[in-house]
Amino acid sequence: GAGVSQSPSNKVTEKGKDVELRCDPISGHTALYWYRQSLGQGLEFLIYFQGNSAPDKSGLPSDRFSAERTGGSVSTLTIQRTQQEDSAVYLCASSLGPGTGQTEAFFGQGTRLTVV
Amino acid sequence: AQKITQTQPGMFVQEKEAVTLDCTYDTSDPSYGLFWYKQPSSGEMIFLIYQGSYDQQNATEGRYSLNFQKARKSANLVISASQLGDSAMYFCAMREGRSNDMRFGAGTRLTVKP
Numbered sequence: 001g002a003g004v005s006q007s008p009s010n011k012v013t014e015k016g017k018d019v020e021l022r023c024d025p026i027s028g029h030t031a032l033y034w035y036r037q038s039l040g041q042g043l044e045f046l047i048y049f050q051g052n053s054a055p056d057k058s059g060l061p062s063d064r065f066s067a068e069r070t071g072g073s074v075s076t077l078t079i080q081r082t083q084q085e086d087s088a089v090y091l092c093a094s095s096l097g098p099g100t101g102q103t104e105a106f107f108g109q110g111t112r113l114t115v116v
Numbered sequence: 117a118q119k120i121t122q123t124q125p126g127m128f129v130q131e132k133e134a135v136t137l138d139c140t141y142d143t144s145d146p147s148y149g150l151f152w153y154k155q156p157s158s159g160e161m162i163f164l165i166y167q168g169s170y171d172q173q174n175a176t177e178g179r180y181s182l183n184f185q186k187a188r189k190s191a192n193l194v195i196s197a198s199q200l201g202d203s204a205m206y207f208c209a210m211r212e213g214r215s216n217d218m219r220f221g222a223g224t225r226l227t228v229k230p
Contacts, residue, residue, distance in 0.1 A: 031216060033217070033218060035220070041222070041223075042207065042220055042221060042222040042223045043207065043220040043223075045217070045218075045219055045220070048215075048216075048217040048218075050216055050217075056215065056217050089159065091161065093161070093218075095218075097216070098213065098216040103149070103211070104151055104163040104166060105151075105163075105209075105218055106163070107160070107161035109159070109160060110159060
């Protein structure tokens with residue numbers, strides 16, 4: 001595809017429900033990142049996938065958060081038993097892998113999650 | 117530990133003047149890359165400029181330049197001839213060669229005054 005695609009663009013869910021956020025990276029990009037951005041704040045790192053390597057999950061805030069990447073392409077971020085503090089914009093980005101020089105990350109438009 | 121520090125939560129600049137946005141970083145990896153992104157109110161993340169740790173010269177891209185001081189571990193963004201459309205959040209980011217993940221600073225909100 002032309003860019004990183006995220007779906008849904010907006011999601012309203014009730015507290016306690018599970019949600020799945022999807023990210024479709026740029027074709028050929030082996031690196032994929034998930035970030036969380038609360039209103040007016042910076043980007044909080046959540047998880048990073050690189051090829052077939054074990055993901056860096058060091059940014060996941062609790063065990064309610066998990067992510068997977070199937071076939072080295074599409075990724076799903078799952079939040080179980082959502083809480084109001086999970087409300088934020090979830091951004092996905094992808095880039096070429098290491099050793100490829102200048103490799104800026106390209107971002108999707110984000111999923112705005114609202115927990116009511 | 118926080119590896120990217122942006123100490124200016126907000127900055128104001130007069131239209132047509134230059135402005136410097138500060139960024140310091142911390143890493144023990146000799147190979148790393150530094151990035152600046154712009155995020156307007158629409159929310160999209162726009163890549164502006166890149167500086168590699170081994171680059172001898174400061175990066176420039178149009179009105180954007182990066183003042184890279186390796187010994188001080190700083191990578192300040194300079195925007196020349198500010199325009200009203202430059203009003204946005206600006207984020208500094210670093211990717212370490214060893215891990216390849218990318219971490220961001222807290223951002224600086226720039227407001228350009230007419």
